[in-house]
Amino acid sequence: MTHHSKDNLQAEAKVLLEAYLQKEDQLKAKDRTHIPSQIMPNQDPLIRRYNLEEVSLGFTAEQAQLEAMRCLQCIKKNCVLDCPVNINIPGFINHIAHGNFEEAIKIVKETSLLPAICGRVCPQESQCQLHCAVGKALKNVDQSVAIGRLERFVADWERESGRKVLPDVKPPTGKKVAVIGSGPAGLVVAADCKREGHHVTLFEAFHKMGGVLRYGIPEFRLPNSIIDEEIATLNDMGVELITNFVVGRTRKLTDLIEKDKYDAVFIGTGAGLPIFSGIEGENLVGVFSANEYLTRANLMRAYDKEHADTPIFSSKIVAVLGGGNVAMDSARMAKRMGAETVYVIYRRTENEMPARKEEVLHAKEEGIEFRFLENVKRIIGDNYSCVNSVECLRYELGDPDESGRRKPVEITGSEFIQEVDTVIVAIGNGSNPLISQTTPQLKVNRKGNVLVDGTQKTSMDRVFAGGDIVLGAATVILAMGEGRKAAAAINNMLLHDIQIEKAALEEVCNNALDI
Amino acid sequence: MYRFAFSLKGTPMNIIIYKEQLSKDVFLMRISAPLIAEERLPGQFIILQTNDDYGERIPLTIADANTDEGSITIIFQVVGKTTTELSRFNPGDYLPALVGPLGKPTHIDNFGKVVCVGGGIGVAPLHPIAQALKNAGNHVTIIMGARNKELLILEKEMNSIADELVICTDDGSYGRKCLVTQPLEELCQQIIKPDMVFAIGPPVMMKFCSLTTKPYNVFTQVSLNTIMVDGTGMCGGCRVNVNNEVKFVCVDGPEFDGHLVDFDNMIARLNAYKSFEQKKMKCFVEDSFKEKEVLL
Numbered sequence: 001m002t003h004h005s006k007d008n009l010q011a012e013a014k015v016l017l018e019a020y021l022q023k024e025d026q027l028k029a030k031d032r033t034h035i036p037s038q039i040m041p042n043q044d045p046l047i048r049r050y051n052l053e054e055v056s057l058g059f060t061a062e063q064a065q066l067e068a069m070r071c072l073q074c075i076k077k078n079c080v081l082d083c084p085v086n087i088n089i090p091g092f093i094n095h096i097a098h099g100n101f102e103e104a105i106k107i108v109k110e111t112s113l114l115p116a117i118c119g120r121v122c123p124q125e126s127q128c129q130l131h132c133a134v135g136k137a138l139k140n141v142d143q144s145v146a147i148g149r150l151e152r153f154v155a156d157w158e159r160e161s162g163r164k165v166l167p168d169v170k171p172p173t174g175k176k177v178a179v180i181g182s183g184p185a186g187l188v189v190a191a192d193c194k195r196e197g198h199h200v201t202l203f204e205a206f207h208k209m210g211g212v213l214r215y216g217i218p219e220f221r222l223p224n225s226i227i228d229e230e231i232a233t234l235n236d237m238g239v240e241l242i243t244n245f246v247v248g249r250t251r252k253l254t255d256l257i258e259k260d261k262y263d264a265v266f267i268g269t270g271a272g273l274p275i276f277s278g279i280e281g282e283n284l285v286g287v288f289s290a291n292e293y294l295t296r297a298n299l300m301r302a303y304d305k306e307h308a309d310t311p312i313f314s315s316k317i318v319a320v321l322g323g324g325n326v327a328m329d330s331a332r333m334a335k336r337m338g339a340e341t342v343y344v345i346y347r348r349t350e351n352e353m354p355a356r357k358e359e360v361l362h363a364k365e366e367g368i369e370f371r372f373l374e375n376v377k378r379i380i381g382d383n384y385s386c387v388n389s390v391e392c393l394r395y396e397l398g399d400p401d402e403s404g405r406r407k408p409v410e411i412t413g414s415e416f417i418q419e420v421d422t423v424i425v426a427i428g429n430g431s432n433p434l435i436s437q438t439t440p441q442l443k444v445n446r447k448g449n450v451l452v453d454g455t456q457k458t459s460m461d462r463v464f465a466g467g468d469i470v471l472g473a474a475t476v477i478l479a480m481g482e483g484r485k486a487a488a489a490i491n492n493m494l495l496h497d498i499q500i501e502k503a504a505l506e507e508v509c510n511n512a513l514d515i
Numbered sequence: 516m517y518r519f520a521f522s523l524k525g526t527p528m529n530i531i532i533y534k535e536q537l538s539k540d541v542f543l544m545r546i547s548a549p550l551i552a553e554e555r556l557p558g559q560f561i562i563l564q565t566n567d568d569y570g571e572r573i574p575l576t577i578a579d580a581n582t583d584e585g586s587i588t589i590i591f592q593v594v595g596k597t598t599t600e601l602s603r604f605n606p607g608d609y610l611p612a613l614v615g616p617l618g619k620p621t622h623i624d625n626f627g628k629v630v631c632v633g634g635g636i637g638v639a640p641l642h643p644i645a646q647a648l649k650n651a652g653n654h655v656t657i658i659m660g661a662r663n664k665e666l667l668i669l670e671k672e673m674n675s676i677a678d679e680l681v682i683c684t685d686d687g688s689y690g691r692k693c694l695v696t697q698p699l700e701e702l703c704q705q706i707i708k709p710d711m712v713f714a715i716g717p718p719v720m721m722k723f724c725s726l727t728t729k730p731y732n733v734f735t736q737v738s739l740n741t742i743m744v745d746g747t748g749m750c751g752g753c754r755v756n757v758n759n760e761v762k763f764v765c766v767d768g769p770e771f772d773g774h775l776v777d778f779d780n781m782i783a784r785l786n787a788y789k790s791f792e793q794k795k796m797k798c799f800v801e802d803s804f805k806e807k808e809v810l811l
Contacts, residue, residue, distance in 0.1 A: 205747050207567045207612040215749075244614040246747055250550050272749035276761060283756055283780050285787045292750035300744065301569055309571035309596055310744070311791035385783035434747055434766065 006041035006057055013038065013062040020069060029072050033137050038067040040149055040358075045365035049335050052219045052303050055362055056120070059146075061101075064153040068096035070134055071145045078131035079147060084481035085111045089128060089147055096150055102163065105154040112151070113188050114480065116159060116226050119152025121217060121325075122477045123356050142357070159229060169237050170197035175494045178203065178262040180247045180435070183211025184476045185268035185467030187230060188483030189490070190239050193264075196491045201240040201262075203247055208299060212270055212468075213476070215299040216291070218329050220336070221359075248438040257462060263497065264462050264490045267442075267450060268483065271468035272432035276425055277321070281379030286313060286387035290322070290330045290426035297333050315339045315422035319390055321376055322346065322426035323353040328360060330424045331368045339422070342368050347375045347395055347408045373397070373408065377415065379423055389419045429473045447472060456486035464490055529610040532586055537668045540593040541636060542602050543578070549585030551577070551615045557643040558621030558738065558770055561587065562746045564612035565600040573597050574743045574765075576640030577616060587615075590639035590668065595792050596799045617746045618769045621736075625652040627710040630702055631677075632658045632695050632724055634716025638669050640738055641715045642676075648713070649676045656709070657681070658698050660716070664689035695720060696727045703731035711736065714773060718782050725773030737773035739764045742785060755781050 020027070020035060041057040042048075048055055059067065071093045079089040088107050095104035108115045122128075128147045129135060135144030158164050175198045179186045182204040194200045208214055210227040235241055247253055247269075256262045274289030276282050293312070296302040300310035318334040320327050323346035331342045344363070346353060349372045353360060364370070373395040382388045394414035397406040431448035443451045443459035449472055450465040452458055458465050466482030468474055533545040551561060555577050564570040579588035593602050604610070621644050629648050633641035638659055649655045657677040661667040662685045674680050681698045682690030691698070695716070702709055712735040714724035721737040728735045741753040741764045748766035755762055756777035762768065 205614065206745065207564060207572075207614075244612050246614060246617065249615065249617055249747075250554060272745075272747065274749070274751045276751070276754075278761075283754060283761065283777075283784070285783050289751040292744060292752045295744050295750050300571070304569070307569045309566075309569060309795060311788040311795075313787065314791075385780060432748055 003044050003046075004039050004041065005044075006060070009039055009041050010060045010062060013060060013066050017062045017066045017069075020066065024069075027069070029137075032070055032072055033134050035066060035070045037070065037143050038063040038146065038149075040146075042362070045362075045367075048220065049332075049366040052336060054223050055220050056358075058156050059149055059153045061099075061153075061157070064096055064101075064150055065099055067146050068093045068150055071097065072133050074133045076133065078133070079128040079145075082130055083128045084477045085484060087111045087128075087151070092154065093145065093147070093150055096154065101154050101157050105158045105163075108151055108154060111484075112480070113191055113484075114184065114230055115151050116155035117184070117213065117222060117230070118477050118480070119148050119150075119155055120222050120226075121356075121475075122148050123325075123475060124148035125357050127477070159226075164233075166233065166236055167191065167195055169195055172199065173197040173494065173498060175199065175264075175497065176201070176260075176262045177490060177494075178247075178256045178260075178265045179268065180253075180266065181205075181211055181268035181270055181467070181469075182209040182231075182241075183213060183268060183270050183467060183479065185270075185479040185483035185486075186211065186266065187234065188480045189266045189268065189464075189466070189487045190234055191237065192484060192487030193266075193490055194234070194237050194239050196494070198263075198491075198494060199240070200238075201242060202234065203245045204241075204243045205246045206299060207243050209241060209243060211268075215295045216326065216329070218294065218298055218333050219303075220332065221329065246434065248434040253435060253439045253442070253463070262462075263494055264464065266483075266486055266490065267435060267458070267463065267465040267469055268467045268479070269432050269435055269469045270479075271429035271473040273430040273448075274425070275428045275430055277427055279376065279378050281381055281387070282425070284379055284381040284387045285385050286315075286421055287379060287423045287425065288313070290320075290326045290424055291429065293330055293424050294326070294333060297337065303333075303337065312337055313422055316341070317420045318342045318422040318424060319376065319418065319420045320344045320424045320426055322428070323348065323355060324426065324428070325355045325359055326429075327424075327426035328355045328363050328368075330426050332359075332363055332366055334422070334424065335366055335368060343371050343418070343420070344368055345371045345374050345376055345390075345392065347373065348405065349373060349397065352405045375408075375410070376423070380417070387421055387423055389417050390423060392416055392418050429468070431469050431472065435469075455489035456482055457489060462493070529613045531604050531606050531608045531610065532584070534604070534606055537590065538666050541590065541666070541668055542593070543588060543590045544601075544604070545581075545584075545586045545588050546610060546613065547585055548587045548613055548615075549582075551613070552580040552582050552585050552587050555580050555587065555616035556620030557623065557647045558640075559616035559618050560640075560746075560769065561589070561613060561615030562617060562743065563589075563601070563610055563614075565597055565604070565610070567611040570611070571597045572612070572744060572746070574617070574740065574746060576738070576740075576769075578639040578642055580643075590636065592636040596795045599796070599799065614746070617765060619767070621647065621713075621738075621770055623647045623651050627653065628656075628707060629653045629711045629713065630656045630658065630699065630709045632660075632699055632712065632714040632716070632720075633673075634660045634695055634714075634720040635662070635666060636668070637716030637720070637738075638667075638673065641713065642669055642672055644713055644715075645673065645676050654678050656702065658683065658695050659690075660684070660695035660720070662686065694723070696723050699724060700727050703728055703733055709733050712773075713738075718778055718785065721773060721776075722778035722782075725776065725778070729774050735773040736770050737776060738769045739771060739776070739781065740769065741781060742787065755784075 092107040129144040132144035302312035395408040398409040401407040467479035656679040753764040758775040
């Protein structure tokens with residue numbers, strides 16, 4: 001794999017951009033599809049596998065403009081339909097194509113509150129970029145307009161050029177909203193409710209805000225400074241930020257309403273319950289849930305071995321079980337923590353892997369070894385209860401299952417032993433049961449996901465929920481989409497309350513005048 | 516920047532109110548934490564940090580609480596870097612992170628005749644449980660053990676609760692010279708066996724207490740203190756095998772039926788980071804000496 005330096009990519013883009021700008025008036029759709037899709041400048045894989053700095057460096061202005069010129073501004077707008085928050089994608093891209101970044105970010109922010117984050121972590125290839133007309137014309141989804149990278153570009157441009165302005169906050173309404181969990185769903189609800197002038201308290205169980213953005217997604221994919229910036233914005237808007245507060249334990253959810261007089265509560269506690277597969281040896285020393293491994297490395301800063309008090313296991317050969325983004329994050333983090341060999345063991349093939357394509361590519365570039373059509377049957381320990389190997393089984397693809405993916409079928413007698421000293425289990429997360437256990441009135445399904453109606457309202461009066469606690473482990477953007485919906489419903493409900501109170505007050509006043 | 520220095524009621528939080536050294540390495544602290552004081556029940560714990568940037572999250576059992584003062588009491592033994600740092604905090608100092616109460620509370624009932632066994636620092640978490648059991652009308656026998664007389668804590672407090680108090684030391688410097696399992700076995704051999712045993716102490720002690728009571732079929736509740744990160748069920752680092760099922764100590768526990776706990780696996784898991792912890796401690800002690808030299 002060849003590595004393209006940012007300087008080279010920038011120089012090439014500059015020359016091309018000048019050429020295309022000169023004949024811009026005559027550009028036909030076909031000409032636009034012939035503009036080369038821009039390559040994301042990345043840190044050199046040989047260097048980045050030993051550091052925590054961000055892997056993708058972001059488009060340069062020239063690259064962004066050139067990439068934006070590839071957009072056909074088609075009438076169908078499949079991209080908008082496939083976006084969970086329906087960003088006006090052709091609209092903002094058109095502004096980038098004309099070098100008007102300020103207008104572009106304005107359009108993005110009409111619907112997306114956290115574009116710097118979404119531009120980095122959204123699975124664009126299965127959302128906005130999936131049915132892009134350019135990708136279709138070139139018969140390759142990888143050749144679609146790089147919508148996510150353009151979104152990231154304008155968000156970074158706004159932040160880095162100091163143009164970020166605080167959203168308008170309406171005068172205080174006297175209404176109180178409690179937001180439980182400071183992950184993507186909670187951040188959006190906090191911002192949207194605060195804008196309407198309500199008093200908003202954001203509760204976080206950990207000592208730092210950000211939820212899964214902080215403890216889960218590694219620094220090399222989403223820098224903490226970006227999360228800090230979003231939290232600082234909320235703080236400046238007047239959102240009350242409370243860490244080290246576990247709703248359900250420090251205070252019951254019902255107490256927030258009854259004792260602390262919150263007028264609305266949003267539950268956005270996420271999918272914080274690691275799933276283990278129940279195979280033999282999962283409790284051995286050296287077996288971790290991806291949540292534990294990543295929390296130690298990210299939130300507790302164990303990557304900084306000199307300063308951090310929280311230890312991280314020192315590994316030589318690591319097996320990561322699973323094929324999603326969390327598995328990719330764990331594998332790449334293990335490499336950065338000093339592991340010599342990291343295997344990702346996945347039951348199906350690369351085509352079925354749920355991880356973002358870009359993450360899989362980055363992992364490969366960093367030397368992560370993929371073992372497809374294999375599964376760990378049991379984990380084997382030594383006399384000290386420490387992992388020393390795993391027993392694997394080989395699989396082949398059979399008929400498609402209900403999800404449409406071809407079902408892996410085990411090959412009998414194909415067992416073999418693979419030497420490893422660490423196993424990271426990244427096969428998914430369930431719903432954290434803390435709130436539902438301590439709030440029996442709250443209706444949940446069999447899996448523990450909170451049940452909501454079309455407006456994200458739960459079975460409890462004045463209580464809403466959204467994100468992974470409702471969806472099960474999903475994506476940042478879906479959580480944000482649910483947050484937006486919930487905030488709109490909360491704001492409606494509170495507006496209605498205010499109108500009723502106002503009418504009642506007027507009546508009292510009128511009656512008083514009559515006397 | 517966003518520290519939660521005040522509770523919902525506006526009282527200051529996380530301030531050390533009182534500190535006392537109970538024995539060579541054991542400290543008692545009262546910390547202002549009105550919300551935790553109000554909610555906590557016997558058997559629950561907190562997680563604290565002495566530094567919320569690079570610090571470690573350590574779980575400690577709540578030894579007592581005072582709702583009038585809005586405070587909780589913790590008792591801890593200095594074993595590593597974080598506990599050493601904590602022992603250097605003084606009244607008026609602010610703890611950057613304190614969260615709780617966590618874990619399920621102890622099931623308190625009138626069981627009849629109960630035996631509470633506390634080993635070393637384990638006497639601290641046992642104290643509120645013994646008190647609650649006494650208040651619920653149980654006949655409470657307390658067995659306290661320590662390596663020697665100096666390491667024995669809360670004798671006066673336990674004595675005021677206990678219907679019977681047995682003290683054992685490994686070296687015989689106080690009370691009986693034996694392990695706690697010996698008087699426990701004697702109690703199990705009596706005609707009227709204990710209805711319930713609560714054992715809290717080092718993992719090895721809890722293991723052997725459970726082994727002692729098993730042949731007599733006396734239900735034995737143990738309180739596990741495993742390695743934890745978040746304490747809310749999110750990481751699974753604290754998992755233990757209980758009756759061949761994986762349980763999370765932070766949300767399913769910390770108390771379990773001692774006859775069903777796989778103690779050997781738990782002890783192995785507790786030692787996972789031993790060498791790192793020892794190295795951190797060594798560096799920390801050396802740095803402290805250097806600081807002192809600079810000051811001198």
